[in-house]
Amino acid sequence: MLSKLSEIRKQFETHLLEAKDSGELEELRVSLFGKNGTMKSVLKEMGALSVEEKKAIGAKVNELKDEISEKIAAKKEELQRMEMERQINAVPTIDLSIPSKDMQGSYHPITLVQRQCENVFKSMGFVVEDYSEIVSDYECFESLNIPKFHPARDMQDTYYLENGQLLKTQTSAAQNAIYRKYRDALINDGVPIKAIFPGRCFRNESTDACHENTFFQMEGIMVGENVSIANLIYFMKTMLSEVFRKDIKVRLRPGFFPFVEPGFELDISCLICGGEGCPSCKHSGWLELCPCGMIHPEVLKAGGIDPEKYTGFAFGLGMTRLAMMKYGVKDIRDLNSGNLESMCQFTDDI
Ligand code: FA5
Numbered sequence: 001m002l003s004k005l006s007e008i009r010k011q012f013e014t015h016l017l018e019a020k021d022s023g024e025l026e027e028l029r030v031s032l033f034g035k036n037g038t039m040k041s042v043l044k045e046m047g048a049l050s051v052e053e054k055k056a057i058g059a060k061v062n063e064l065k066d067e068i069s070e071k072i073a074a075k076k077e078e079l080q081r082m083e084m085e086r087q088i089n090a091v092p093t094i095d096l097s098i099p100s101k102d103m104q105g106s107y108h109p110i111t112l113v114q115r116q117c118e119n120v121f122k123s124m125g126f127v128v129e130d131y132s133e134i135v136s137d138y139e140c141f142e143s144l145n146i147p148k149f150h151p152a153r154d155m156q157d158t159y160y161l162e163n164g165q166l167l168k169t170q171t172s173a174a175q176n177a178i179y180r181k182y183r184d185a186l187i188n189d190g191v192p193i194k195a196i197f198p199g200r201c202f203r204n205e206s207t208d209a210c211h212e213n214t215f216f217q218m219e220g221i222m223v224g225e226n227v228s229i230a231n232l233i234y235f236m237k238t239m240l241s242e243v244f245r246k247d248i249k250v251r252l253r254p255g256f257f258p259f260v261e262p263g264f265e266l267d268i269s270c271l272i273c274g275g276e277g278c279p280s281c282k283h284s285g286w287l288e289l290c291p292c293g294m295i296h297p298e299v300l301k302a303g304g305i306d307p308e309k310y311t312g313f314a315f316g317l318g319m320t321r322l323a324m325m326k327y328g329v330k331d332i333r334d335l336n337s338g339n340l341e342s343m344c345q346f347t348d349d350i
Pocket of ligand 1: 169170171172203205210211212213214215216217219257260263288289290291292293314315316317318319320321332
């Protein structure tokens with residue numbers, strides 16, 4: 001019996017070495033442990049042995065069974081690894097630097113208007129700042145003179161995170177940090193703060209042709225001595241004429257935002273319908289594009305700037321709507337659709 005077990009071991013070792021894939025390995029396993037397998041016949045033969053012999057031989061049989069099972073498992077892993085390597089090596093090398101024949105990339109319309117606005121403001125001495133999409137309640141609301149009970153904080157509008165932070169609802173959320181970053185240069189060296197900060201905003205709103213729950217704004221601020229509404233109007237006019245490069249009709253009307261006083265709404269005559277009224281402008285002929293105003297003294301104070309000495313303006317340009325108007329996109333939702341065919345048709349100077 002013992003010589004039979006050692007013969008089985010020898011045969012197994014040979015076949016194990018020969019197994020080239022998991023199919024052959026499985027065949028080997030079945031030939032040993034299957035219903036009519038070698039190990040089964042050994043167990044049957046053990047019936048004829050004495051009790052003492054059964055004890056001694058049984059231990060040897062179990063030892064061999066464990067040894068074979070372990071070796072099969074190890075071989076299986078090795079074969080699977082080799083198979084994976086074979087598959088990886090079979091993938092042809094792709095040179096990602098070769099331009100595609102079928103499709104040439106292009107900038108998204110929002111990127112185009114963002115770059116155009118950035119260029120205009122950079123040429124007028126503004127710095128471009130990047131800011132986090134996740135902000136605190138203080139940054140988005142409190143530092144902006146938006147009290148605890150203000151509806152903008154409502155769960156209906158704001159996406160709150162479990163840790164108490166939130167997805168910024170407006171690029172104004174960066175104002176406080178920017179004041180703090182540049183106030184020393186303003187106070188000590190008299191350098192006015194001039195910054196724009198484009199970014200993605202999130203609001204839990206139902207969508208329509210001119211509202212999305214994810215959209216882009218570009219905030220702009222200027223703070224210094226004697227900064228006035230005249231400066232604000234000058235920069236707004238320059239930005240719009242450089243971006244549109246044609247005459248467009250705008251209107252300025254009073255608007256309320258807790259962080260500016262006075263506050264204005266800058267509307268643009270709808271370029272989709274020529275001011276006649278259509279779904280893109282909610283049939284009013286006008287589209288709210290860039291609310292703005294003179295920065296509220298409390299907001300300057302929160303940023304560590306003395307409102308008795310310094311004044312400033314701020315604006316919050318709706319970049320997604322600007323892209324709609326500039327490129328004649330009738331429905332704002334198309335801009336987030338991921339439809340490459342329609343989004344790749346816009347080429348423009350940036
Ligand atoms: C604000 O977000 C203020 N933070 C703007 C501001 C900044 C005012 C500085 C004064 C001083 P409002 O919620 O109106 O304001 O949004 C500003 C612009 O963002 C709108 O005019 C519009 O163009 C765009 N916008 C707002 N909500 C959406 C939306 N759901 N989908 C697309 N664009 C939107």
